[in-house]
Amino acid sequence: MMLDFFDLYNYWVVIFLMMAGFYTLIAYDNLIKKIIGLNIFQSAVFMLYISVGKVSGGSEPIAADNIELYSNPLPHVLILTAIVVGVATTALGLALTIRIKEAYGTINENDIVQMNRDAEAEKAQEWGRE
Amino acid sequence: MLAATAIAVIRQHSLFAIVMLFGIYSLLSASIFVVLDAVDVAFTEAAVGAGISTMLMLGTLVITGHHERTPKHGPVLPLVVVMLTGAVLVWGTLDMPPFGAADNPVHQHVAPRYIEDSPQEVGIPNMVTSVLASYRAYDTMGEVIVVFAALVGVLALIGIREQKSPRPVSTTDDKPPRPVLQVMAKLLIPYIMIFALYVQFHGEYGPGGGFQAGVIFASAIILYVLTFGLDDAYALVAPSVLRPLAALGVLLYGGTGVVTMLMGGTFLNYSVLADDPVQGQLYGIIAIEFGVGLTVATVMMLIFYAFISRGEKAA
Numbered sequence: 117m118m119l120d121f122f123d124l125y126n127y128w129v130v131i132f133l134m135m136a137g138f139y140t141l142i143a144y145d146n147l148i149k150k151i152i153g154l155n156i157f158q159s160a161v162f163m164l165y166i167s168v169g170k171v172s173g174g175s176e177p178i179a180a181d182n183i184e185l186y187s188n189p190l191p192h193v194l195i196l197t198a199i200v201v202g203v204a205t206t207a208l209g210l211a212l213t214i215r216i217k218e219a220y221g222t223i224n225e226n227d228i229v230q231m232n233r234d235a236e237a238e239k240a241q242e243w244g245r246e
Numbered sequence: 247m248l249a250a251t252a253i254a255v256i257r258q259h260s261l262f263a264i265v266m267l268f269g270i271y272s273l274l275s276a277s278i279f280v281v282l283d284a285v286d287v288a289f290t291e292a293a294v295g296a297g298i299s300t301m302l303m304l305g306t307l308v309i310t311g312h313h314e315r316t317p318k319h320g321p322v323l324p325l326v327v328v329m330l331t332g333a334v335l336v337w338g339t340l341d342m343p344p345f346g347a348a349d350n351p352v353h354q355h356v357a358p359r360y361i362e363d364s365p366q367e368v369g370i371p372n373m374v375t376s377v378l379a380s381y382r383a384y385d386t387m388g389e390v391i392v393v394f395a396a397l398v399g400v401l402a403l404i405g406i407r408e409q410k411s412p413r414p415v416s417t418t419d420d421k422p423p424r425p426v427l428q429v430m431a432k433l434l435i436p437y438i439m440i441f442a443l444y445v446q447f448h449g450e451y452g453p454g455g456g457f458q459a460g461v462i463f464a465s466a467i468i469l470y471v472l473t474f475g476l477d478d479a480y481a482l483v484a485p486s487v488l489r490p491l492a493a494l495g496v497l498l499y500g501g502t503g504v505v506t507m508l509m510g511g512t513f514l515n516y517s518v519l520a521d522d523p524v525q526g527q528l529y530g531i532i533a534i535e536f537g538v539g540l541t542v543a544t545v546m547m548l549i550f551y552a553f554i555s556r557g558e559k560a561a
Contacts (some may be wrong), residue, residue, distance in 0.1 A: 123344035123398070124339050124340070124342060124344065124345065125345060126345045127336075127339040127342055127345075128339065130334060131332055131335045131336055131339070132332070134332075134335070135328045135329075135331060135332040135335075136452055138328050138331065139324055139325065139328045141330075142324045142327065143324035143325070146261070148261055148303070148306060148307070148310065149261065149264065150266060150349055152265075152268055152303075155268070156271070156278075159271075159272075159275055159295075162275070162287070162291075163275065163278070166278075166279055166282050166284045167282055167345060168350070168352050169282070169283075169284065169352065170282045170283055170345070170346050170498070171283075171347075171348045171353065172345075172346030172347065172348070174283060174348070175283065175359065176283040176284070176285045176453075177283070177372070177373040177374055178285075178371050178372045178373065178374075178451075178452065178453070179364075179365040179371040179372075179373065180371070184409065185348065186283075186361050186373070187282070187283035187284070188352060188353050188357045188361075189357070189360055189361065189373040189374045189377050190287055190352075190356065190357050190360060190377060191284075191352070191492060192284045192287050192374045193377045193378045193382060193385075193386075194385075195284070195287050196286050196287050196290050196374065196378065196455075196457060197378070197385070197386060197389040197457065198389075199287065199290045199291055199348060199457075200294060200393060200447060200457045200460075200461065200542060201389050201392050201393060201396075202294075203294045203295075203298055203299045203302070203546075204392065204393045204396035204397070204545065204549070205392075205396055206299055206302065206552075207302050207396060207400055208396045208399045208400055208403075208548045209551070210302055210303065210305075210306040211399070211400045211403040211404045211552070211553075212403060213310060214306060214309050214404055214553075214556060215308060215403055215404065216294070217310045218309075223310050224554050229437060245352055
């Protein structure tokens with residue numbers, strides 16, 4: 117049983133991080149905090165890929181003369197590009213947040229939903245009058 | 247330790263502290279990547295996570311304010327949802343292959359070919375680079391286009407304010423406003439740039455490549471913006487210069503593919519670029535890595551410009 121624990125240990129760390137990100141995403145109203153939650157979630161996925169690619173006793177995948185066993189280079193490639201794409205999409209999310217702040221004066225999701233509702237109710241009243 | 251930092255990130259209410267902790271989190275995960283043999287990935291994570299994304303988040307906080315209110319609803323319902331999902335996932339892992347075993351399914355399909363044949367077929371020792379730039383060049387091209395598209399999105403959303411802010415002339419001829427920082431930055435920036443170029447062109451032999459080099463190069467310019475201000479940075483590299491360069495990087499990547507087609511190969515099959523297929527692979531990889539580096543560097547700089555110029559307007 118003890119052996120089992122260390123066999124699957126990496127997955128459990130990943131799941132813990134992923135759930136921490138998920139919790140941040142659904143439990144908080146602040147949009148920036150939500151973006152950070154998404155980033156933690158994302159980094160958990162990175163961690164999963166990289167840990168799956170590891171071979172015990174293997175070396176980093178750069179060919180050298182006296183090394184026989186290498187870790188799997190494929191997950192590294194996928195995650196390497198994913199990190200850079202991740203920061204680009206994070207920037208896009210932050211840009212959206214800035215526009216939301218300028219349009220609504222707040223980045224609290226509940227406030228935004230409330231303001232939208234108020235605006236719609238007002239519009240409905242105006243229609244009713246006409 | 248990573249888990250502890252993650253918890254601290256969630257518990258904090260000051261967004262400023264959260265962003266700083268998130269930088270530490272990135273650095274920690276980079277060191278874990280090194281332990282797991284993924285040196286290229288660690289390189290990227292350290293440059294991106296601890297550098298650029300922290301700067302971008304700070305740039306946003308300038309505009310949006312950095313305090314968070316306590317949420318109105320309690321933490322119980324989300325916690326239950328999260329616990330349930332986590333439990334299901336843990337249950338799922340019980341069937342997963344053990345960590346680090348060499349006969350796991352993931353190591354059975356294409357990976358052995360990459361590991362055994364790529365040093366001969368592509369002719370460069372870094373397998374990550376040969377998979378990235380040669381075997382899976384389509385993928386990488388898609389990623390570069392996504393990065394470019396994100397830039398287009400950011401520019402469409404917040405744009406870059408280019409006209410100079412009116413400021414008194416006296417600040418320029420007097421002694422610099424932040425002497426220590428500016429002198430140190432002037433000393434550091436050339437070395438950062440040379441290091442970026444080294445990472446760019448040595449990526450075939452050691453860890454590195456266009457993605458990492460682009461981010462490091464951008465961080466040199468970002469350091470310049472932070473210490474000298476936006477107007478001086480515009481004088482150094484104007485956004486109007488960077489925008490075509492970002493597109494040029496993507497064009498270089500796709501253009502290499504078109505050239506290989508014109509020379510009788512398939513799209514992005516570099517073997518036809520020279521008489522010796524291995525030499526052709528090398529030319530192709532250098533060309534597209536340069537395209538990647540160019541796009542990533544200019545996109546990061548432009549996104550940073552966009553955030554900072556927006557922040558100065560708000561202030």
